[in-house]
Amino acid sequence: MNFHKNIFYGWYVAFAAFLLGSLSYGFGVVSFGVFLGAMTTSLGWSSGLLSGIYVAGRLLGLLVNPIVGFTLDKHGPKKIIFLGVALVFLGSIFIFYTTNFWFFFIIYSLFISVGFICLGHTVSDSTVSKWFITKRNRAMAISTMGLSFGGIIIPIPVSLVIEQYGWQSGWLVVGVSVLILGSFAGFIMYKDPESIGLLPDGKNANSLKNTQDNRGISEEINFSLTDSAKHRAFWYISIGTTLAGTAINGVNIHLISYLYHFGLTLSQSAILLSSLYFISTIAKPMWAVINEKLPTRYCLSLCYLGGGIGLLLLLIANTVAGIILFAFVYGLTRGAQSFMSALIWPDYFGREHIGSIRGTVTSMGIIASAGGPLLAGVLFDVFGSYNIPFLVFVIFFFISSFFIFIAKKPTI
Numbered sequence: 001m002n003f004h005k006n007i008f009y010g011w012y013v014a015f016a017a018f019l020l021g022s023l024s025y026g027f028g029v030v031s032f033g034v035f036l037g038a039m040t041t042s043l044g045w046s047s048g049l050l051s052g053i054y055v056a057g058r059l060l061g062l063l064v065n066p067i068v069g070f071t072l073d074k075h076g077p078k079k080i081i082f083l084g085v086a087l088v089f090l091g092s093i094f095i096f097y098t099t100n101f102w103f104f105f106i107i108y109s110l111f112i113s114v115g116f117i118c119l120g121h122t123v124s125d126s127t128v129s130k131w132f133i134t135k136r137n138r139a140m141a142i143s144t145m146g147l148s149f150g151g152i153i154i155p156i157p158v159s160l161v162i163e164q165y166g167w168q169s170g171w172l173v174v175g176v177s178v179l180i181l182g183s184f185a186g187f188i189m190y191k192d193p194e195s196i197g198l199l200p201d202g203k204n205a206n207s208l209k210n211t212q213d214n215r216g217i218s219e220e221i222n223f224s225l226t227d228s229a230k231h232r233a234f235w236y237i238s239i240g241t242t243l244a245g246t247a248i249n250g251v252n253i254h255l256i257s258y259l260y261h262f263g264l265t266l267s268q269s270a271i272l273l274s275s276l277y278f279i280s281t282i283a284k285p286m287w288a289v290i291n292e293k294l295p296t297r298y299c300l301s302l303c304y305l306g307g308g309i310g311l312l313l314l315l316i317a318n319t320v321a322g323i324i325l326f327a328f329v330y331g332l333t334r335g336a337q338s339f340m341s342a343l344i345w346p347d348y349f350g351r352e353h354i355g356s357i358r359g360t361v362t363s364m365g366i367i368a369s370a371g372g373p374l375l376a377g378v379l380f381d382v383f384g385s386y387n388i389p390f391l392v393f394v395i396f397f398f399i400s401s402f403f404i405f406i407a408k409k410p411t412i
Contacts, residue, residue: 009190014140084117089175242368307397
């Protein structure tokens with residue numbers, strides 16, 4: 001099952017995961033902010049109500065992600081992806097015809113949110129993990145670049161369509177794009193290389209016994225979710241990634257507002273944010289090369305440490321040059337946080353049950369994605385400044401770095 005006999009099929013799977021990451025993050029996360037302003041203006045709904053719908057949809061992931069993970073391990077990604085495509089497409093059609101708040105709430109939560117969970121990183125990251133062992137870091141670097149790509153590129157055409165034709169047409173763009181590109185990715189995706197007669201990393205079965213080509217496969221260990229939870233490393237990584245995720249999502253939502261209070265215009269803040277995403281995108285291949293020399297836990301620990309240092313630079317900055325330095329340092333380490341945190345789970349606990357493991361721990365991340373922005377907002381209201389919440393996030397990053405650093409790889 002190769003498009004080209006000289007290219008391992010796993011690289012096509014990594015490309016499909018890139019597409020899914022672009023769709024789920026570009027349309028499912030970043031573009032919601034684009035719809036927010038247009039829909040509040042057109043329908044008279046408050047920003048708080050629409051934001052509440054978004055949070056409610058994210059919290060559904062607490063229930064849906066574990067189910068997705070277990071289904072992935074048993075049946076593979078295709079059915080999940082096609083279900084996600086169908087839900088997003090139908091949901092977009094329904095939203096096109098509604099101006100009723102409660103109907104929108106139901107459709108967005110049960111169709112759009114659940115659909116994008118089916119297209120999200122639990123499916124894409126876990127599937128890529130099953131296709132690679134020794135080359136997993138490079139494959140993950142490619143696939144997770146889709147998140148940054150989607151965050152930079154996708155909101156632009158969505159905003160142009162909304163400006164020219166209205167927010168209803170914007171939702172049609174979401175549905176049709178996901179139908180075409182998501183279906184294409186679904187056709188490419190397969191459960192693992194063994195399911196189509198291949199081996200991880202494109203290794204040759206005939207040469208495994210007589211060469212070192214079986215490195216990684218013969219040494220691979222596979223823990224079930226229950227067995228994984230018996231190891232300290234599982235809980236150290238869970239604590240580390242959850243605390244860091246709280247900080248990351250808090251910064252993601254409130255950074256523009258912080259920069260605005262600092263004195264930058266909204267357009268200047270947007271340019272700086274795009275620059276940060278660009279730096280984070282090009283940093284991924286660099287960290288993949290570093291990971292070939294340095295164990296994953298050390299790389300991820302350094303990334304979280306760099307995230308904390310970057311935020312400290314932001315807090316002490318009193319010039320635009322200081323803000324630019326923050327964007328460089330934070331972006332350089334932020335680029336690897338997503339794919340290193342995805343990489344460490346299969347590295348530590350194997351490929352066989354990675355879907356159920358990632359589906360469960362992703363639920364913790366969902367709590368973080370809702371808790372980070374909420375914590376920053378509450379602390380800002382109390383203290384009238386972002387200094388305190390961002391300092392809390394610095395501490396979260398440092399604690400996360402420590403827990404990842406001490407998370408030694410389990411053995412049988």
